[in-house]
Amino acid sequence: MLHPLSTPKSLADRPEHSPSSPLSVHDMTVAYQRRPVLWDVDYDAPSQSLIAIVGPNGAGKSTLIKACLDLLPRASGRVEFFGKSYRESRHMIGYVPQRESVDWDFPVSALDVAAMGRYAKIGWFGRVSRRHKDAARECLARVGMADLAHRQISQLSGGQQQRVFLARALAQDATLYFMDEPLAGVDAATEATIIDVLRSLRSAGKTVIVVHHDLPTVPQYFDHVLLLNTRVIAAGPVSGPESVFTSENLRRTYGGRLTLLDQAAEAVARARGG
Amino acid sequence: MIPTLREFLAIDLAAIITACLCALACAIVGNFLVLRRQSLLGDSIAHSVLPGLAAAFLIVGSRGSVPMFVGALIAGVLSAILSEGLRRFARVEAGAAMGVIFSAMFALGVLLMSLPRMRSVDLDADCVLNGVLETVIWTADASRGTRVPAVWSDLLDPGVLAGAPSQLLTALVVCGVVIMVVLAVFKELTLASFDSALAGALGFRPWLLHTVLVVLAAAASVASFEVVGSILVIAMLICPAATARMCTSRLRTQIALSGVFAILSVLIGYLLAGFGPMLLGYHSLALSASGMIAVAAGALLTGAIIFSPSHGLLARRIRTLRLSVAIAREDLLAMLYRVEESGDARSLTLHHARLALGGGLTTKLAIRGAIRRDQATTTPGGLALTDSGRAAARALVRTHRLWETYLVKELGLRPDHVHRSAMELEHHTTSAMADTLASIVPSTTADPHGRPIPGDRPRGNPPE
DSSP states (O other): OOOTTOOOSOGGGSTTSOTTOSEEEEEEEEEETTEEEEEEEEEEEOSSOEEEEEOOTTSSHHHHHHHHTTSSOOSEEEEEBTTBOHHHHGGGEEEEOOGGGSOTTSSOBHHHHHHHTTHHHHOTTOOOOHHHHHHHHHHHHHTTOGGGTTSBGGGSOHHHHHHHHHHHHHHTOOSEEEEESTTTTOOHHHHHHHHHHHHHHHHTTOEEEEEOOOGGGHHHHOSEEEEEESEEEEEEESSSTTOOOOHHHHHHHHOOSOOHHHHHHHHHHHHTTO | OOOOHHHIIIIIHHHHHHHHHHHHHHHHHHHHHHHTTOHHHHHHHHHTHHHHHHHHHHHHOSOOHHHHHHHHHHHHHHHHHHHHHHHHHSOOOHHHHHHHHHHHHHHHHHHHHTSGGGTTSSOOHHHHHHOOGGGOOOOOBGGGTBOOOOSGGGGGOHHHHHTSOHHHHHHHHHHHHHHHHHHHTHHHHHHHHHOHHHHHHTTOOHHHHHHHHHHHHHHHHHHHHHHHHHHHHHHHHHHHHHHHHTTOSOHHHHHHHHHHHHHHHHHHHHHHHHHHHHHTTOTTOOOOHHHHHHHHHHHHHHHHHHHOTTTOHHHHHHHHHHHHHHHHHHHHHHHHHHHHHHTOSSOBOHHHHHHHHTOHHHHHHHHHHHHHTTSEEEETTEEEEOHHHHHHHHHHHHHHHHHHHHHHHTTOOOGGGSHHHHHHHHTTOOHHHHHHHHHHSTTOOBOTTSOBOOOSSOOSSOOO
8 A cells, every 4th residue: 555645656556557558647637727627537548459539529538638748737647658757758659639730831741741750750950861751751651642742731632631640640650649530521531541550550569549539430440448528437448348338338428417526516616716 | 313332332231231131030030920820929029129128228228239139139038928928817819918018018118218317318219110221331430440341342351340330240140040040940940830739749849949939039120120120120020921921832942032032122122212212303302211121021022912923813813714714615615516416507606606605705715725726617607626626525525424424323313403513523524534434324325314425435427
């Protein structure tokens, strides 16, 4: 039993977290304007799997990813990757933000964007050498965008833009990937390409955590699911005897009824002047 | 009156070089402000120069250029920090936050300037606002052994160089620093401007890069305020970058072009201010050079919006016209084909063709284009297809009828609803797409209206 005031060296020392997990989230709370968006999230991601984060709008799916990557401040909680902090494991983590989060009129080519995935390897002040350009080009080829490498990004379709983002993540050559709605609003061909790439990543021993909107395709595309609505409703395999992808869990995730805890949260926010 | 070389070197040269260096520094930084949609940040920083200068004078007690520069720089960076703080904590949009901060900072500057201690200084709000490029001149000072250049080779003389105006030296240093910093962190600045989330995730500290950009913008503004004034400096930050943005979709090219446009604005503006009135016959009139430089920058932007070969209004109009002429020409060919097909012995008269195509310039160009391409000829009765025109027309009519069949059979539309859609689609269908269409609707030889679908190659004699 740990002393209440002692901080364990690593989450992996705690019995509820596994040291081999690519992502361990412990008791994470994130708040905007004092209103909790994520509350007491505990999660261990299984390695070598495709994981869907599923939940209604405003459930905190993107927030979970951003808070894990230190892009948003956490009110409390710890996040570890393979038992280490984000700062130490940054080079092992790839990130695909939502497509709408950037200005696609920006004067760069598809190849320029893909090459951005190599920047962490290049480091501060370094040049993008031919070797890195070739690596970026190879990643574009893996998503079927080799011919459009020199196209300015505003001249690409939505699906092609999403592929460029995926190529950029591939160029990061990570072990764990976070992707924020890579399948939102893409054409069928792009969806098939992206799923192929995700599967090849899994067979190469990597883990991919994807914010996903389309419930019917969850069992078809993913191994594990994290049902999220401010709190973790359930997390586990999508099929088999231990499946958590059940109608009961989905109802709890998407159910509009205010729980007692939600009412309490409202009251707290009001009392603090939020 | 054309100045002599001596006058030019002593009076104009320093002003032109200083203005060019300032404009170049502003333009390079401006590219990133424009791309981040933070153009107003430049305005905010430029307006904060006044309180910075006044405060620096009050603290140091002299009008030395180093304390003045540092004071203005700190005020500029402070205004950016305050705007960001206001945006975050007052929960207002970025534009509103900047508007509040820069007017407050400027008001503070005006207040400081009205203090009795400031009255004696030759630092008036007017010069800070509008710039006095005319005061940037070479000075001769016998005690320091400096002199004014008289011939070109004097510019290599240490004595002459030592007498260079302080504004020129400031501009040179700032421009050099801006170029070096942007070259050093070009990749990082680009990433943080395009996708600050990824920049953060990769460990490139977007806030640090943002601060670097703010400091560079502040340095460029402070160096420029004496040249073009703190109000017009916004034109130097934004216009060249916006002009370059109209001409290219490559960031490196854009930055290089913005530098060219910045220097062009200075040269055009300076020349027009000095000699413009004279050319118009007003010999005693001299215009503000700084004002004219900003006007020239604005004129270049206007020119680019209209005439840019890639993104300009004119180019876009021409592309649209070309497309509609091509479509009208294809419609004409298809119409001639249908007349031949109907077996009507009369040929299509020019008058009817014009009516059917809607008339106007587009129709005229379309008919002329069809004749020039040897696809149609004029006959005594009107217009007729040539052999090559008939082949093109057959392909078009085939595509049209394939589309009609597809829309009816595959999409279940009613036959009387599909003609207009097919008219649209036929102009944008490649031959590969037409073959795919033909494979989807095989074993069909007639369209939903019962008319034959021509084969993809001429078969037998053309219909007479």
